[in-house]
Structures are given as C-alpha cells and as structure tokens.
Amino acid sequence: MANLSGITKFLKKNRIVLVSVLVFALAFCCIFAFAGNDSDVEEIAPSEESSLNESLEGSIEESLEEPTVSEEGKLYGNGLYIDGCFIAAVDSEYEATSAINEILSIRVSSLGITEAEEVYFNNNVEIVYGEYPEEAFTDSEGLASLLGKKSPTYVARYVYDYNRVVAPVTLSVCSVETYSETITLEYESKTIYTDALRDGATKVVTKGYNGEGKQTYRVVSVDGVKSETNVVSLDVITAPTVEVVQVGTRSNGKNVASLGTFQKPYDGRITSYVGPRWGRTHNGIDIVAHDGGCKGDPAVAAADGVVIRADWYGGYGNCVIIDHGNGIQTLYAHFTKLSVKVGDVVKAGDEVGKIGSTGNSTGPHLHFEVHVDGEIVNPLLFVDYE
Numbered sequence: 143m144a145n146l147s148g149i150t151k152f153l154k155k156n157r158i159v160l161v162s163v164l165v166f167a168l169a170f171c172c173i174f175a176f177a178g179n180d181s182d183v184e185e186i187a188p189s190e191e192s193s194l195n196e197s198l199e200g201s202i203e204e205s206l207e208e209p210t211v212s213e214e215g216k217l218y219g220n221g222l223y224i225d226g227c228f229i230a231a232v233d234s235e236y237e238a239t240s241a242i243n244e245i246l247s248i249r250v251s252s253l254g255i256t257e258a259e260e261v262y263f264n265n266n267v268e269i270v271y272g273e274y275p276e277e278a279f280t281d282s283e284g285l286a287s288l289l290g291k292k293s294p295t296y297v298a299r300y301v302y303d304y305n306r307v308v309a310p311v312t313l314s315v316c317s318v319e320t321y322s323e324t325i326t327l328e329y330e331s332k333t334i335y336t337d338a339l340r341d342g343a344t345k346v347v348t349k350g351y352n353g354e355g356k357q358t359y360r361v362v363s364v365d366g367v368k369s370e371t372n373v374v375s376l377d378v379i380t381a382p383t384v385e386v387v388q389v390g391t392r393s394n395g396k397n398v399a400s401l402g403t404f405q406k407p408y409d410g411r412i413t414s415y416v417g418p419r420w421g422r423t424h425n426g427i428d429i430v431a432h433d434g435g436c437k438g439d440p441a442v443a444a445a446d447g448v449v450i451r452a453d454w455y456g457g458y459g460n461c462v463i464i465d466h467g468n469g470i471q472t473l474y475a476h477f478t479k480l481s482v483k484v485g486d487v488v489k490a491g492d493e494v495g496k497i498g499s500t501g502n503s504t505g506p507h508l509h510f511e512v513h514v515d516g517e518i519v520n521p522l523l524f525v526d527y528e
Contacts, residue, residue, distance in 0.1 A: 216273040222285065223268040224311045230288055230304040231274035232281060238269045241285035248297045249315050253366040258317035264364055265313055278304045289313070319361045320374070327353035329382035331417040335391045335523050343390035350385025353378065391514070404444035404524045405490050407474060408497065408508045410436060412527055416520045425518045426473065426511035427527075437478065437506035440493040444472050444510075444525060449486040449494075458509065459501025462494045469516075475509035476500050 219231040222238050232238050242263070250261050280288070288306075290298040290313070301311045329350035356377045362370045407429070414428040430436050447466040455461035458475035462482060465471050478498025482488060499506045512521045 217276050217279060218272070219274055219279060221270045221272060221274050221278075223266075223270060224301065224309070224313070225266050227309050227311050228278075228303065229301065229309060229311075230280050230285055231278045232285055233279070235269050235271070237282040238285065240282045241289060242267060244282075244286050245289045245291060245297055245313070246315065248291065248295060249313070250317070251295070252297065253315060253317075255315070255317045255363075255366065258319050260318040262316050263313055264316040265311070280304065314365050317363045317366070319363070320358060321361070322356050322358040324379075325355050325357045327355050327378065327380075327382045328418070329353070329385055330415070330419065331385045331387060333416055333520055334386065334388045335519050341390050345388040346385065347388055348384065348386040351383040353382035354380045391519070403526070404472070404512075404521075405442070406525055406527065407444045407472070407494075407510050408436070408439065408441045410508075413507065415522075416518070426475075426509050427521050429508045429510060429527075430506070435506075436497045436508070437499070439497045440481070441474055441477070441495055441497055441508050443488040443490055443492050443494050445470075445490045447472070447488060449482045449484055449488060452480050452483050452486075455501075457502035459503060460495065460498070461501075464488060464494070469514055471513045473509075473511040473513065475511075476503045476507065478506075 217231075219233055220235045220238050221231045222229045222242075232241075246261065246263060250258070255261065288302045288304065290301055292298055299312065301309045301313060303309045329352055331350060334347070356379060357373060358375045358377075360372050360374045361368055410429045410431045412427050413430055414424055416426060417424060431439065443464055445464075445466045447464040449462060450465045450471075451461060451463035453461070455475070458473070460475075460477035460480055462474045462477065462480060463471055464474075474494055476498055477495035478500060479496040481493045481495050488494065497506055497508050503509075510521055510525075512519045512524055
C-alpha cells in the first residue's frame with residue numbers, strides 16, 4: 143500500500159514531464175514514417191532541422207517546469223482546516239468536500255437522525271488553497287480515514303493530522319428540525335370600573351373564550367441532543383374572545399364623575415390593557431407612538447399634583463408617582479430620563495420624563511397606572527384613548 147502511495151505521488155508530481163515525453167516520441171515517429179517515402183516527402187534542410195530541434199528542445203525544457211511545485215519545493219493544493227487546525231492537503235477542493243460530506247453522512251446515520259431539514263458540522267471547516275509539504279498530501283479516501291472513518295458505517299471520534307497525530311479537534315453534528323403543535327390561546331379580561339354598581343360588585347358584560355393556534359418550533363440538536371428550541375411562527379386558527387367585566391366603585395360618596403378626568407400622559411396608541419397578561423396581572427396600560435417610535439419622547443402629568451416618587455422602582459425602571467389628592471395617584475414607568483424630583487408641584491401637561499425601556503420592558507413605551515385609595519383602577523375611566 144505504501145509503494146502504491148509513493149508511485150501515485152511520483153505520477154502526480156511528474157505528470158507534465160511524462161506527457162511531454164510521450165508527445166515528443168510520437169512526433170519523431172511521425173517524422174520517421176514520412177521520411178521513409180522519398181517520393182512524397184521533401185528532405186528537411188539542415189537549417190529547418192536545426193530549427194525543429196531547437197523547438198522540440200524548448201518544448202522539453204518547458205515541460206520540465208512543474209507549475210504545481212513552489213520555489214520552496216512545496217506542492218500547491220487544497221488544505222483542510224478544522225477549528226483552525228491543519229489536517230492534510232488534497233489536489234482538489236472536490237476531494238476535500240467529498241471526504242467531509244462522507245464523514246458527515248456516516249455520523250448522521252449513526253446518530254439516527256432521519257427527519258432533519260438541515261445537518262452540518264458544528265465546527266469551523268475551511269478549505270484553503272496554498273502551498274503544503276509533499277508529505278501532507280493524500281487523496282479523498284485517505285482524508286476520510288484521517289477524519290475517523292473506520293468502515294462505510296462507522297466513524298471514530300478521533301481526528302488525525304497527516305502525521306497520524308491526534309488533532310485537538312472534536313467533530314460534532316448539528317441538526318435542525320421543525321415541528322408544530324396546536325396550542326390554546328388564553329383570552330384576556332378587560333375590567334371596566336363603574337359607579338353604576340356598588341363597591342365590589344361585578345358584572346360580566348362579555349364572556350371570554352379561549353382561542354386556538356398552531357405554533358411552529360425550530361429545534362437545534364448537537365450530536366442528537368437538543369440544545370435550543372425557538373418559536374418561529376404562530377398561526378391563529380380561532381382568535382380568543384376578550385372577557386369584559388364591570389366592577390362597581392360606588393363607595394364613600396365617590397364616583398367617576400366626582401373624581402374627574404385626566405389628559406393623556408402621551409398622545410399615542412395603546413398596545414396593552416389592564417388585565418391578565420403572560421400569566422400575571424398587568425396593572426396599567428402601555429402606550430407607544432402611533433408610528434411605533436417613541437423613545438425619548440416626553441410624557442406629561444395627567445393632572446395637577448405633587449411628585450411623591452421619582453427614582454428607580456424595581457420592574458418599573460425609572461418611575462414617577464404623582465399624588466393628585468382625593469385618594470388618586472398616577473404612576474408613569476420605564477423612563478429613560480426623569481424630568482422631576484420628589485416634592486415638585488406639577489400641572490397637567492408638565493413633562494415628567496422621557497419615554498424609554500428601563501426595568502422589565504420589551505421595548506420603548508410609557509406604562510401608565512391609576513390608583514384610587516390604593517386600588518388599581520382602569521386608566522381608561524379617566525383618560526380617553528378611543
């Protein structure tokens with residue numbers, strides 16, 4: 143096997159010389175054949191014969207120049223690097239790609255991966271054309287052997303370089319699959335506070351119903367073990383129905399009319415209402431610009447009052463709370479910058495902060511709450527965003 147490999151390397155390195163010699167021999171055979179017929183072939187003049195010899199000698203000299211050998215005596219070829227480690231070189235990029243794909247195919251089969259939409263090595267695999275020592279060269283089958291191939295169905299975990307030294311490389315296979323499942327879309331509840339009902343009384347105006355959707359996931363596995371799962375799409379089959387509940391507020395002589403109305407703390411659109419959200423209760427409304435971009439826009443006091451808080455407040459981030467008297471307070475959250483301090487007396491419309499995304503926030507918006515006697519009240523009872 144070693145002798146065959148040596149002969150193969152000799153033929154690769156001297157193939158141009160061998161071809162030139164064959165062409166030279168064929169040319170002389172033709173000359174002798176024609177020279178044997180004096181009646182058909184004119185005798186070559188000495189000057190022409192000298193010119194022909196010089197031409198042939200030049201061709202031989204040109205053929206002796208091996209274009210695949212560098213000045214340092216190295217061969218040009220395609221080197222395989224895995225995670226920056228040089229493994230070996232082959233003549234063509236095709237040979238390297240064939241060996242890599244063969245190893246990948248065997249590994250995929252041995253891992254029992256059958257439904258994957260995409261498979262690849264979880265390594266940085268590069269094929270680089272350049273100069274490499276003659277002893278680093280092999281063929282596609284030899285490269286596959288260095289990459290761990292032991293049989294058509296088995297690949298070892300070790301990778302060797304051309305010196306048969308174990309390389310600091312571990313080939314691992316990534317596979318990507320997608321699947322879908324039907325999920326329940328839970329309905330949201332919308333609470334309307336009204337002084338038409340006594341304090342604590344409730345009335346369901348519209349009953350809520352869950353919806354149904356088809357959710358698709360993308361699963362990435364490494365060597366057959368799941369490493370990450372991401373939701374890539376959600377198709378709504380049946381939309382959920384929002385439940386609307388009226389809650390009474392009539393107590394201690396207070397009613398909506400007596401509490402008054404507020405101006406908008408920010409003129410935009412509502413993206414989230416009071417009620418259940420993501421497994422917990424959302425105590426206010428979220429407001430963004432009509433075009434969606436609101437970062438740095440000013441938010442204003444909804445009514446006259448005194449600032450009783452202006453600092454970082456847990457999940458609210460940078461937060462301002464204003465006391466308006468009569469048991470009413472308003473809260474403004476997620477500011478990127480505060481414009482007031484505790485003790486400031488503000489008028490309706492005065493700037494209280496710049497809209498941002500601090501605290502528990504998924505993006506720039508104004509979170510706005512209204513509290514009456516310490517209880518959460520739907521801000522839409524006081525501010526008209528219709």
